[in-house]
Amino acid sequence: MQHTAIADQPAELHDPHSFVTRYIWSQDHKVIAIQYGITAIFVGLVALVLSGLMRLQLGFPDTFDFIDPSAYLQFVTMHGMIMVIYLLTALLLGGFGNYLIPLMIGARDMVFPYLNMLSFWTYLLSVIVLLASFFVPGGPTGAGWTLYPPQAILQGTPGYDWGIILMLISLAIFIVAFTMGGLNYVTTILQARTRGMTLMRMPLTIWGIFTATVLGLLAFPALLVSAIMMLLDKVIGTSFFMPALVSLGESMDYTGGSPILFQHLFWFFGHPEVYIVALPAFGMVSDVIATHARKNIFGYRMMVWAIVAIGGLSFFVWAHHMYVSGMHPAFGFFFATTTLIIAVPTAIKVYNWVLTLWRGNIHLTVPMLFAIGFIFTFTHGGLTGLFLGNVTIDLPLSDTYFVVAHFHMVMGVSPIMVLFAAIYHWFPLISGRKLHEGLGKAHFWFTFLGTYAVYLPMHYLGFLGVPRRYFAMGGSDFIPASAETLNANITIAALIVGLSQLIFLYNVVRTLRRGEPAGHNPWGATSLEWQTPDVPPKHGNWGPELPSVHRWAYDFSVPGAEKDFIPQNQPEKAGGTGT
Amino acid sequence: MSVFRTLGEKPWLTPSGHDAVLTPVDPAAASRTALRFIMAIVGVLFFLFIITFLSRSQYPDFQALAGQPWQPFTDASRLWVNTGLLALASVALQLGLLGARRDRLNLAVAGISAGVFFSIAFLVAQMELWRYLQSLGYYMTGNPANSYFYLLTAVHGLHVMGGLIVLANVVFRVWYDDSVATLSQPLGLCTQYWHFLFAVWLVLFALLTSRAETINTLAALCGF
Numbered sequence: 040m041q042h043t044a045i046a047d048q049p050a051e052l053h054d055p056h057s058f059v060t061r062y063i064w065s066q067d068h069k070v071i072a073i074q075y076g077i078t079a080i081f082v083g084l085v086a087l088v089l090s091g092l093m094r095l096q097l098g099f100p101d102t103f104d105f106i107d108p109s110a111y112l113q114f115v116t117m118h119g120m121i122m123v124i125y126l127l128t129a130l131l132l133g134g135f136g137n138y139l140i141p142l143m144i145g146a147r148d149m150v151f152p153y154l155n156m157l158s159f160w161t162y163l164l165s166v167i168v169l170l171a172s173f174f175v176p177g178g179p180t181g182a183g184w185t186l187y188p189p190q191a192i193l194q195g196t197p198g199y200d201w202g203i204i205l206m207l208i209s210l211a212i213f214i215v216a217f218t219m220g221g222l223n224y225v226t227t228i229l230q231a232r233t234r235g236m237t238l239m240r241m242p243l244t245i246w247g248i249f250t251a252t253v254l255g256l257l258a259f260p261a262l263l264v265s266a267i268m269m270l271l272d273k274v275i276g277t278s279f280f281m282p283a284l285v286s287l288g289e290s291m292d293y294t295g296g297s298p299i300l301f302q303h304l305f306w307f308f309g310h311p312e313v314y315i316v317a318l319p320a321f322g323m324v325s326d327v328i329a330t331h332a333r334k335n336i337f338g339y340r341m342m343v344w345a346i347v348a349i350g351g352l353s354f355f356v357w358a359h360h361m362y363v364s365g366m367h368p369a370f371g372f373f374f375a376t377t378t379l380i381i382a383v384p385t386a387i388k389v390y391n392w393v394l395t396l397w398r399g400n401i402h403l404t405v406p407m408l409f410a411i412g413f414i415f416t417f418t419h420g421g422l423t424g425l426f427l428g429n430v431t432i433d434l435p436l437s438d439t440y441f442v443v444a445h446f447h448m449v450m451g452v453s454p455i456m457v458l459f460a461a462i463y464h465w466f467p468l469i470s471g472r473k474l475h476e477g478l479g480k481a482h483f484w485f486t487f488l489g490t491y492a493v494y495l496p497m498h499y500l501g502f503l504g505v506p507r508r509y510f511a512m513g514g515s516d517f518i519p520a521s522a523e524t525l526n527a528n529i530t531i532a533a534l535i536v537g538l539s540q541l542i543f544l545y546n547v548v549r550t551l552r553r554g555e556p557a558g559h560n561p562w563g564a565t566s567l568e569w570q571t572p573d574v575p576p577k578h579g580n581w582g583p584e585l586p587s588v589h590r591w592a593y594d595f596s597v598p599g600a601e602k603d604f605i606p607q608n609q610p611e612k613a614g615g616t617g618t
Numbered sequence: 619m620s621v622f623r624t625l626g627e628k629p630w631l632t633p634s635g636h637d638a639v640l641t642p643v644d645p646a647a648a649s650r651t652a653l654r655f656i657m658a659i660v661g662v663l664f665f666l667f668i669i670t671f672l673s674r675s676q677y678p679d680f681q682a683l684a685g686q687p688w689q690p691f692t693d694a695s696r697l698w699v700n701t702g703l704l705a706l707a708s709v710a711l712q713l714g715l716l717g718a719r720r721d722r723l724n725l726a727v728a729g730i731s732a733g734v735f736f737s738i739a740f741l742v743a744q745m746e747l748w749r750y751l752q753s754l755g756y757y758m759t760g761n762p763a764n765s766y767f768y769l770l771t772a773v774h775g776l777h778v779m780g781g782l783i784v785l786a787n788v789v790f791r792v793w794y795d796d797s798v799a800t801l802s803q804p805l806g807l808c809t810q811y812w813h814f815l816f817a818v819w820l821v822l823f824a825l826l827t828s829r830a831e832t833i834n835t836l837a838a839l840c841g842f
């Protein structure tokens with residue numbers, strides 16, 4: 040695709056005229072970003088409702104007739120898959136990636152706008168196929184978001200027929216969509232930066248998005264390979280993953296395939312996926328923290344190195360998800376070691392965020408609150424990750440609620456915290472209006488305290504041995520009756536968290552209708568996206584002339600400067616040098 | 619290395635002489651970068667397929683397609699013919715590129731046409747190969763080696779088709795805009811992609827016609 044629309048002459052960007060070309064078949068990265076964002080948030084709400092239903096069942100068993108064991112498993116699966124792929128990956132990269140990349144590097148658009156548009160529509164198709172599985176005979180798959188064969192495609196698992204087929208097809212379509220978008224993101228970052236925007240002057244947001252996209256481009260093929268081969272096992276009857284087995288008393292046609300092979304492929308994608316979600320979040324939270332603490336990010340270079348190092352290392356840890364599948368002890372040792380090594384750059388990042396706050400001029404705005412909340416939840420989830428990375432500790436804890444608590448803290452709640460920080464931070468740019476502070480603060484405290492009320496007790500349930508993906512606990516000796524009470528309390532907290540998201544939705548609707556105009560650069564940010572001539576930026580972003588960059592993105596509170604921030608495009612003489 | 623030099627820069631020093639970098643965008647550079655990523659992604663895709671192939675080959679039900687006299691690819695002459703067709707496609711496109719670079723329209727048109735012709739001939743010949751295998755009773759589900767044969771050739775064929783679509787797009791746009799001067803750059807990228815697919819095919823060819831011992835050795839080297 041050669042539709043290159045980044046020539047410096049804005050006239051070459053044919054302005055879209057009709058409503059349809061402007062808002063529907065748009066090739067403008069900002070519109071595509073919003074389309075991605077709305078779609079992702081919509082499916083995310085579906086996944087949120089599913090989690091509420093699961094919690095109702097767990098907190099108050101025997102109360103809800105319409106949730107039977109099969110339905111429960113289907114909810115678990117769809118909830119997990121939607122949250123990880125169709126919400127977080129799509130919103131962080133398709134949404135924020137699309138919106139921020141051209142603006143932050145000073146480009147007029149992505150380098151392949153047509154491909155970008157195609158990426159969104161393909162993503163939408165994948166979402167439709169996914170949601171369609173709720174309406175096919177047998178319902179959606181209930182195989183767990185990991186979709187392990189052989190059970191995923193065998194009778195006995197809910198949705199073993201149409202459900203799993205649609206899930207695999209939807210994933211394949213999603214991967215195509217992601218690849219089209221991802222090619223655009225990396226190429227744009229490498230080739231369309233404006234004059235003076237060296238790689239090391241890019242805001243950390245862009246570094247995070249860039250590295251995550253590269254990870255995605257290299258890791259999603261593993262999911263594609265496993266999806267294709269499993270689809271063939273299911274539909275045609277090949278035996279890539281399916282072992283010879285007897286089902287319901289009859290021996291099946293499968294010969295000796297290898298389910299473990301699927302697990303390797305899945306997690307070779309699955310672990311980098313964690314960082315596909317985490318790295319953009321790391322980047323965005325760094326910029327939010329620096330801006331709202333009016334201080335340069337502590338250790339910029341180290342932050343970049345850490346992002347790159349984490350990205351590289353993330354391809355060498357996948358089998359820590361497979362300790363219970365059994366492996367040679369030397370491999371267990373290897374993967375435990377790499378897992379613990381990855382904690383080093385991660386910890387460096389956490390220290391640097393804290394050190395950025397230290398002696399900063401902290402403004403407790405809503406984005407800042409969410410960013411600080413993220414530091415808590417992420418550290419918390421990271422620490423339990425250190426436990427689980429060790430083979431001997433993982434074996435008893437695997438498949439218990441301890442794991443559920445761990446991954447929700449580290450890759451559920453934490454990226455969501457950053458997403459909210461980012462939405463509150465960039466909303467004034469995207470819409471031209473500022474979200475209401477008071478409502479935002481209420482939203483923050485409900486969400487932050489609420490998620491602790493939900494997930495902290497789950498660690499304890501995990502220690503007790505309460506298994507995950509169970510419809511009901513049943514009568515086990517080792518689980519005391521008090522666990523029931525705890526579960527009921529968790530459910531109440533979860534419902535409150537879920538409902539409190541309505542505050543956010545109300546805030547958005549209210550702001551779009553009659554919010555106060557944000558004006559130009561309301562947070563006093565340095566990066567380029569806030570320096571556009573119009574707010575919100577118009578088609579082509581920069582008016583007649585592209586900005587030139589003269590400094591990095593973190594010149595806050597520079598001694599002797601006239602204001603407490605110097606935009607990246609301000610020439611040197613006018614502002615004094617950085618420190 | 620320049621990567622390390624870049625990562626070692628100290629951006630907070632705001633050196634003034636440093637500003638003259640990268641003006642936006644040279645479309646040629648953008649497409650070149652994109653193509654590199656595409657080849658990396660497709661490479662990873664086939665790499666992963668091949669790794670699973672080697673791993674799966676170590677299970678007892680796997681029967682290689684070559685080695686014994688009764689196995690279909692012990693005599694690989696049909697595959698050589700197909701390989702020849704794809705090689706011709708690559709060469710033809712390269713000639714077309716030469717024509718476009720030297721502004722010799724006839725050579726360019728002839729090269730591209732021959733490239734498309736041989737690519738389509740390759741795809742047809744691959745399908746013919748499928749039919750041949752089926753006539754011998756080697757169905758997709760019969761044995762994992764068969765499954766891999768059909769799967770890998772199909773995925774490879776799809777990538778050739780994708781290339782044809784892009785090439786058609788390039789030619790159509792040049793024709794439509796009537797500007798032959800702009801042909802050589804995108805055509806160069808297409809040609810590169812064709813060479814890449816040819817290389818991938820050679821690897822697949824070698825793998826699919828290997829005898830059991832060769833496959834076992836490779837698998838052992840990978841630790842399976």
Ligand code: HEM
Pocket residue numbers: 090091093094115116118119120122123127182183184185443447450451452455493506507508509533536537
């Ligand atoms: C209020 C928010 C949320 C609640 C109440 C919630 C609740 C739950 C529950 C009850 C389960 C099933 C546990 C089981 O039976 O094994 C679950 C599983 C899961 N959740 Fe969430 N969740 C929330 C948000 C998220 C988010 C934001 C993510 C994004 C990463 C996420 C990812 C997952 C995954 C990957 C699973 C595992 C699915 C599986 O076992 O196949 N959740 N969640």
Ligand SMILES: [Cu+2]
Pocket residue numbers: 309310313356357359360
């Ligand atoms: Cu992992």
